[in-house]
Amino acid sequence: MHRPQRAMVDRTFDAITLDAFTPRGMMRMALNVMQQSAETFRVLMPGQDSRVVWQEFRNKLQAFDLFEHVDSELRLPSGTSLPLTELIERTSALGAYRAVWAMEGVGHYYAETFYSRNGVPQNLLRSENASALPAISMTALHAGMGLAFANRLLGTVNPQSPASEIQRALEQFIALCQDNSRRGYIGATYESLGLVARNLYPQMVQIIDRQLSEISDLLVDYFWHGVGRAIYFAPTNFLPFNNAPWRGVEMSRREPANESGRLNALAGLVWAAMLVNIRQPEIVETLLKHHGNELIQSDSLSNGASSAVMIWRDSTIDDSYLDAFCQYQPKSSDAGLIDLWTNQVLRPCQDALQHIYPVLKEHDYLGETFRYQSLPELVARLKRESVEARRHPVLSG
Amino acid sequence: MSGSVGLGKEAGVSEMGQLLDEMIGRPLRAFFLGMEMFNQRVDSTRAIDGMFSRVAHALSQPRSRNDRSEATSNLSQGSRMNNEPATGARINQLNSAVFTDKDRLLLDRVENALADGRALKRWWDQTYPNGFAEKFELERVFNRPDSSFGFFDQVTLDDVVLPVMGNFQEMFYDQPRTPASLNREAALWMRDQTREFVLRYFMRVSAFRQPEVYVESERRNLPSYLKSLSWCNEPDILRQGFGFTQHYYKLRDTGQIGKFPAGSESAIVDLREIGRKYEWIVVKVRIFDFSFRFRPFGSNGPELSFPLTEESYLVLSRDFILDEDETSPDYLGRYGLGYSFIRDPAQGLIGYGPGQFRAAIEIINFEVQKSGEIRVSMIFVADRPERITNISLNPVDWSFRLADLFSFGMASRLFGPVRNSFERIPTGLDSIDPVYGFISLVNALTADHATRQLCISREQLEKDFLAQHFIQHYATIVGSLLTWRQIPDWLDSNALPEWVARGRSS
Numbered sequence: 001m002h003r004p005q006r007a008m009v010d011r012t013f014d015a016i017t018l019d020a021f022t023p024r025g026m027m028r029m030a031l032n033v034m035q036q037s038a039e040t041f042r043v044l045m046p047g048q049d050s051r052v053v054w055q056e057f058r059n060k061l062q063a064f065d066l067f068e069h070v071d072s073e074l075r076l077p078s079g080t081s082l083p084l085t086e087l088i089e090r091t092s093a094l095g096a097y098r099a100v101w102a103m104e105g106v107g108h109y110y111a112e113t114f115y116s117r118n119g120v121p122q123n124l125l126r127s128e129n130a131s132a133l134p135a136i137s138m139t140a141l142h143a144g145m146g147l148a149f150a151n152r153l154l155g156t157v158n159p160q161s162p163a164s165e166i167q168r169a170l171e172q173f174i175a176l177c178q179d180n181s182r183r184g185y186i187g188a189t190y191e192s193l194g195l196v197a198r199n200l201y202p203q204m205v206q207i208i209d210r211q212l213s214e215i216s217d218l219l220v221d222y223f224w225h226g227v228g229r230a231i232y233f234a235p236t237n238f239l240p241f242n243n244a245p246w247r248g249v250e251m252s253r254r255e256p257a258n259e260s261g262r263l264n265a266l267a268g269l270v271w272a273a274m275l276v277n278i279r280q281p282e283i284v285e286t287l288l289k290h291h292g293n294e295l296i297q298s299d300s301l302s303n304g305a306s307s308a309v310m311i312w313r314d315s316t317i318d319d320s321y322l323d324a325f326c327q328y329q330p331k332s333s334d335a336g337l338i339d340l341w342t343n344q345v346l347r348p349c350q351d352a353l354q355h356i357y358p359v360l361k362e363h364d365y366l367g368e369t370f371r372y373q374s375l376p377e378l379v380a381r382l383k384r385e386s387v388e389a390r391r392h393p394v395l396s397g
Numbered sequence: 398m399s400g401s402v403g404l405g406k407e408a409g410v411s412e413m414g415q416l417l418d419e420m421i422g423r424p425l426r427a428f429f430l431g432m433e434m435f436n437q438r439v440d441s442t443r444a445i446d447g448m449f450s451r452v453a454h455a456l457s458q459p460r461s462r463n464d465r466s467e468a469t470s471n472l473s474q475g476s477r478m479n480n481e482p483a484t485g486a487r488i489n490q491l492n493s494a495v496f497t498d499k500d501r502l503l504l505d506r507v508e509n510a511l512a513d514g515r516a517l518k519r520w521w522d523q524t525y526p527n528g529f530a531e532k533f534e535l536e537r538v539f540n541r542p543d544s545s546f547g548f549f550d551q552v553t554l555d556d557v558v559l560p561v562m563g564n565f566q567e568m569f570y571d572q573p574r575t576p577a578s579l580n581r582e583a584a585l586w587m588r589d590q591t592r593e594f595v596l597r598y599f600m601r602v603s604a605f606r607q608p609e610v611y612v613e614s615e616r617r618n619l620p621s622y623l624k625s626l627s628w629c630n631e632p633d634i635l636r637q638g639f640g641f642t643q644h645y646y647k648l649r650d651t652g653q654i655g656k657f658p659a660g661s662e663s664a665i666v667d668l669r670e671i672g673r674k675y676e677w678i679v680v681k682v683r684i685f686d687f688s689f690r691f692r693p694f695g696s697n698g699p700e701l702s703f704p705l706t707e708e709s710y711l712v713l714s715r716d717f718i719l720d721e722d723e724t725s726p727d728y729l730g731r732y733g734l735g736y737s738f739i740r741d742p743a744q745g746l747i748g749y750g751p752g753q754f755r756a757a758i759e760i761i762n763f764e765v766q767k768s769g770e771i772r773v774s775m776i777f778v779a780d781r782p783e784r785i786t787n788i789s790l791n792p793v794d795w796s797f798r799l800a801d802l803f804s805f806g807m808a809s810r811l812f813g814p815v816r817n818s819f820e821r822i823p824t825g826l827d828s829i830d831p832v833y834g835f836i837s838l839v840n841a842l843t844a845d846h847a848t849r850q851l852c853i854s855r856e857q858l859e860k861d862f863l864a865q866h867f868i869q870h871y872a873t874i875v876g877s878l879l880t881w882r883q884i885p886d887w888l889d890s891n892a893l894p895e896w897v898a899r900g901r902s903s
Contacts, residue, residue, distance in 0.1 A: 235449035
């Protein structure tokens with residue numbers, strides 16, 4: 001069914017069920033109207049930058065809408081339940097781009113609903129039933145599940161809570177991630193803590209950073225990567241008036257207390273910008289145009305871009321957007337920008353898809369892309385370990 | 398584990414309850430969750446992000462997940478503040494015949510308040526004079542040999558990192574006026590007088606009445622409708638300083654907790670008995686003329702004046718009593734008193750100040766130097782305010798009360814089942830602070846220019862509070878000087894006026 005017809009049917013359906021007149025329905029309607037308006041502005045506004053920021057605004061709205069209203073999008077009957085396999089099946093029918101964001105919403109919805117009705121979940125995405133789930137759903141499901149866990153547990157503490165209480169909440173979060181994540185995807189679950197903390201509990205960010213550093217530096221990396229992703233989606237960065245130049249770049253450099261946090265936050269920001277706008281590479285080009293010089297001070301740009309394309313490859317069957325992205329040539333005649341695109345985005349992405357992704361997939365290490373690190377070094381280590389394991393199967397076993 | 402989500406509890410919730418929850422409960426939850434961000438100590442950008450994210454998420458999340466409020470309702474209550482009563486810490490020595498429920502509520506908080514006070518004092522001893530995270534000028538006194546500063550820092554109390562603020566002030570008090578040949582003798586005399594005055598009488602005489610207009614006592618009382626037209630002077634008592642009264646004690650030897658007998662409240666015990674006879678005593682202080690002014694539209698605009706709680710309970714233990722004779726070559730003696738504030742069990746409109754501190758101490762030390770000169774130093778450390786006012790926001794309760802009023806109680810009976818839905822509105826968000834809300838809002842709208850250019854910030858309010866505190870203590874010490882000078886010999890207890898001996902100074 002064509003999209004306008006479908007929207008018409010949706011509205012009729014909503015009116016019949018009165019959902020359109022609830023605050024939630026009105027919120028969704030507002031999001032839809034904003035998306036339509038953004039599209040109108042995009043067409044009417046003069047100048048490449050203006051069109052780009054309106055397109056980006058629309059993409060963000062769409063991603064948010066699909067995540068939050070996944071039950072409406074999938075037409076889940078109120079008060080009933082569906083097996084996770086069916087939820088995924090329905091989500092996959094939405095098309096490659098929409099399915100990725102809706103899948104994250106499914107992960108969140110499923111974990112939260114399960115938690116509400118049955119208590120603390122165990123083996124949510126690692127049980128025998130879950131093992132039959134399609135691999136392309138895994139990353140987004142884990143990310144969504146992590147968001148639900150983080151939101152639950154951060155709601156139980158505040159800045160005045162004793163350090164031991166906050167520590168306990170974080171340990172509970174870690175335990176939930178470990179108990180419910182499938183091997184190789186736990187990084188996606190951990191990273192969600194940063195997103196929830198930065199956008200729903202910003203008063204807790206520095207405290208969590210301190211507390212996590214007492215548990216594990218790796219967790220701190222995931223956390224700041226999530227904060228970077230949150231900064232991309234932050235309401236103050238949502239409106240097109242605040243983009244091009246993107247304030248999020250400066251915020252990602254300013255908010256973390258140390259260099260490692262900054263690298264992760266920047267990588268997380270780029271990661272989110274890439275995934276949301278993968279259909280329009282010109283948006284990423286505009287980001288480079290305004291912030292290329294800041295971003296190339298480290299390899300967080302190439303790291304975020306490489307990780308994003310690998311996650312996209314892992315989350316979709318239809319690679320047409322990815323192919324188009326990898327063949328994109330900047331419209332600008334600026335040699336510096338073309339050079340930046342080629343060296344910081346295009347080549348790292350091609351390299352990631354050809355050489356890094358297969359190794360990470362083979363070793364169940366895709367969750368590692370949810371934090372900043374040297375991916376070539378990670379791959380080299382995994383290969384080395386693999387060789388060692390073949391040489392000394394008893395020792396490695 | 399099942400691969401699908403069970404239905405269980407959902408079936409029990411009425412359709413009407415669900416509809417009302419969806420139509421009213423959800424937007425209210427979204428509103429409260431968003432508003433709560435204005436009470437958080439984060440910069441305006443993150444406050445706005447937090448507010449919009451919370452509102453958007455609360456409005457959008459699927460219905461079955463709305464019970465998140467149960468988790469977020471703990472936002473304001475999740476932890477035990479140190480000054481809160483500890484579970485199971487009720488004092489078993491209480492005699493139920495003597496103590497009222499109010500007494501017990503208060504006494505339950507004494508030990509924790511004392512522990513916090515000791516920790517704050519330890520922190521102060523380790524941090525003074527140059528270890529503060531942020532130290533700033535607070536007040537200047539023209540042509541007076543005084544010094545003062547304010548500070549912001551953090552203290553870890555029982556595992557909780559508590560942002561604190563405070564001030565230190567030191568001032569000249571008195572000196573002997575004697576020929577040089579008698580200096581040593583005069584200095585020793587001053588020391589003995591100071592010791593007695595500070596440790597025995599200071600708390601009895603630290604409240605004063607300002608000069609009052611003479612009012613003829615034989616004049617007839619006017620009817621109320623004529624009073625507003627009258628030019629006759631009316632009795633008008635202006636008090637200053639601190640009025641202490643003692644209420645509870647814990648005996649050192651037996652651990653017995655008791656109440657000071659009626660009539661002896663103002664005659665505060667000799668502080669040297671604390672540590673010998675008493676483990677601690679609880680006193681109540683009445684602070685006169687202490688209000689917090691808020692001018693949202695500048696110094697020439699309308700002013701909101703919040704009279705801070707005038708009464709607060711305090712606990713004094715040996716940790717806060719200073720009684721040292723010549724332990725250093727620099728001075729002849731040091732005498733002082735201090736106390737830890739006990740948080741009032743009842744929450745009122747004012748969310749900060751005496752009676753509402755989560756943890757606070759005040760220390761007043763007198764030092765007699767070799768020359769006989771007396772100097773006073775005062776230390777104040779308290780938690781930084783999370784909020785200034787508590788404006789109750791419980792529309793569910795308001796609505797049902799109003800509906801009951803007009804329906805003779807039928808509303809509650811008819812809509813009782815759906816009321817449960819509304820109870821899920823975050824209970825920790827049932828009050829707002831318009832003062833901090835205004836600051837956050839105006840900074841959010843001006844991208845923090847209000848802070849940078851107009852000093853509209855929490856820090857500025859906190860400094861104003863400290864300045865007010867400084868002035869209050871300055872006035873108290875200066876006021877006590879007249880009383881100190883008025884008595885020729887503080888050691889001659891038989892010659893002391895009754896108002897001093899009984900502590901009826903105001």
